[in-house]
Amino acid sequence: MLTEERHRLILDLLAEKKVVKLQELVEATSSSESTIRRDLSQLEKEKKLRRVHGGAALLHQKREELSVLEKSTKNIQEKRMIAQYAARFVQNGDCIYLDAGTTTLEMIPYLNAKDIVVVTNGVTHLEALLEKDIPTYLLGGFIKKKTKALIGRGALNSLENYSFDKCFIGVNGIHLEYGYTTPDPEEAMVKSLAIKLSRQAYVLADHSKMNESTFAKIADLQDATIITDELDNELLELYEAKTAIEVVKK
Amino acid sequence: MLTEERHRLILDLLAEKKVVKLQELVEATSSSESTIRRDLSQLEKEKKLRRVHGGAALLHQKREELSVLEKSTKNIQEKRMIAQYAARFVQNGDCIYLDAGTTTLEMIPYLNAKDIVVVTNGVTHLEALLEKDIPTYLLGGFIKKKTKALIGRGALNSLENYSFDKCFIGVNGIHLEYGYTTPDPEEAMVKSLAIKLSRQAYVLADHSKMNESTFAKIADLQDATIITDELDNELLELYEAKTAIEVVKK
DNA sequence: CAAAAATCAATCAAAAACATTCATTTACAA
DNA sequence: TTGTAAATGAATGTTTTTGATTGATTTTTG
Incomplete structure (x- = not known):
């Protein structure tokens, strides 16, 4: 040539x-x-x-990537650790649901199981998933501007057509009494349904979310396995009495 | 020799x-x-x-590279012209469907009607739509890697939940006998259904698509109004006998 | 933060392409 | 036919391009 x-x-x-x-x-x-x-x-x-x-x-290029980079520098180490750990639960041939959110987004580079299919409501997840050549389905629904998550009736309707081997859900609060919570009720409904449709559900949250609760309830503690990065022994025992929990070591 | x-x-x-x-x-x-x-x-x-x-x-390889740029720029300008013209049909309060594809993408900056709602199957359209603060619904379904369009059963299911005042569809072929066509049957089904669900359908195509036909049929000529950028008078009469057609002037 | 992996620049020898030269062939007019 | 100029193809040594290798640098990972 x-x-x-x-x-x-x-x-x-x-x-x-x-x-x-x-x-x-x-x-x-x-x-x-x-x-x-x-x-x-x-x-x-x-x-x-x-x-x-x-x-x-190209010479003149936008700096979308930059803003994404800037945004994600803070808790990223912890989130990545959790994400990497969570990704190990995905096995060859699994159909999984990936919730919108930065922690689940971080899982994607570590999704190395073969013949998996991913369903997600996170528009931002798409690029990374296609980059890895993972067949991907997107839920329909209303786009929440801030997080670019698909929510609402359309999302629930779409979701009902699937069932999953595993789902991975990001939450904003984990609480012994109030279970898993997130601020937006619309998002909570989607997360909740995804958990119901999965044989096994995993909830991803760094330690700052432990013993916190926010407005909308997603599910009870025992409905999912918790994956987090830090927890003192006393609390760990309390949680273990109610559900499976994996603490990722630094 | x-x-x-x-x-x-x-x-x-x-x-x-x-x-x-x-x-x-x-x-x-x-x-x-x-x-x-x-x-x-x-x-x-x-x-x-x-x-x-x-x-x-070739001598002016450099210039020709430019002309490739110019050409694509020119194509973009034609497309933009068509897109701008099409955007005028959107009125306050309309619910519209925007098909995936570059021409319809170009419409978005010109969507200045108030209180409109947009439904689309084009993931790439999202950013521009949110930028303009237009409430947006995305279809669900399988993501086609190349075009980032949502297709398949999921997309059709999602689509069925809506109906539209107007829809704007990009096509690859417009033909007096074969109607509107596009290469991918999966995409064709989505486009076809969108047209059926709309009170008024518009098909956007630059002149290079006129009198062409590709693999999968979307709809008959009379099912939509054509918006294009160039057409000699003889052909125009033939098309006008079958459907509404708008030719955007340079 | 340190190890590991990926990417990079610099270098070198082999291969490809080059300009130049020269002997031979061809074209064409005397 | 013969002389002459142009065109051709082969041979020569030179330059450019190429892919592999090395060690340095950057990025990613744990």
Whole structure:
């Protein structure tokens, strides 16, 4: 393949996709990494594109990713730990429901079981899921602007058509007496139904959510297995008396 | 083979392929490398082409890259023109369905009617819709990776719960005999149902789609109003005999 | 924070493509 | 036919391109 051809192909692919990985280009052109790197360097010199770690991007590009990055730096370590732990429960062939929310979003990179199918109400989850080539179904319904979660009657109707091996739900409060809670009743209904439709339900929450309760109840403690990252022994015993609980070690 | 002949052949091949390898020319002309090199040098001097390592390329490859950009920009402008025109049909209080696809996506910035509600199967439409603070419902269903459109039984089920004042559908073919068509049958079903559920349906397509047909039929011509950007008078009359059609002026 | 993995730049030798030269062939007019 | 100029193809040494390798750097992971 001619240099000229490669350059053209690279720019075309880039125009189409906004960002391209080096490996994709290696595949698309059947040439070596070295060659592609040289191409990218040259094209960058010619101001045709911008190199980024792992590939290349269009010159003038939005910084959506940046804002996502900024947003997620805070509790991310803890959430990722929980997410990674939770992802281990997913087995080959499982049909799982992934609740909207950052913790469940973090699970996706660790979903390495084969032949799984994912249903979710989180629009933000889509990109990551498709990136991993996981067949994905989205619930219908009303879009909640702030969280980009699908809620309402449409979401419940959609959900009723499925049943799951496992579901993974993010919550805002876990409380010995009040069970699992979240601030938005509409979201609570979706989470609640997802739990009912699953053979096994997992609730993901970092330690700041323990012994807290918020407005809308999702389910009773015993309806799900808790996955969290910290809990002193005294409380652990109290919770263990009521339901299964997994505490992820740091 | 005559020199003149060879030169003509080279230029023809080049015009067709944009880039041509020296070896290809050697084969095509049954002459030696040296000869072809001389030809290329000469033609370059005459500004008929540009030599590149390994062969030759069209002279204004750079400009042509631009023109690819221009072309896509032009296409976008046509699409935007159609989209802007279509957006005028949306009135205060309307419930509308926006089909997935780039043309309907372009409509969103022009949706300035008040109190409208939008239902869509295009995940990519979401951001723009929320940006404009338009209450939005998403269909459920399976996510088609390439287009990020929601399709399949889930989408149809979701769709059945609604009915619309107007729907705006992108198509790949408009044909006097075969009606509206699109390549993917799954998408066709969704589009078809949306049209059935709407009091008034609009089909958006630039002129390149006119008199074309693709695999899967969506609906008959008379089931929707066509909005396009170019059509000679003769054809216009033929179409007008069958359905309403709006031709957007440049 | 440290280890592991991925990505990167720099270097080098092999392969491909190059310009140049020269002997031979071809075209064509004398 | 013959002379001459243009065109051709082969041979030469040079330059460019390429893919592999190395160790450095960045990013991800635990």
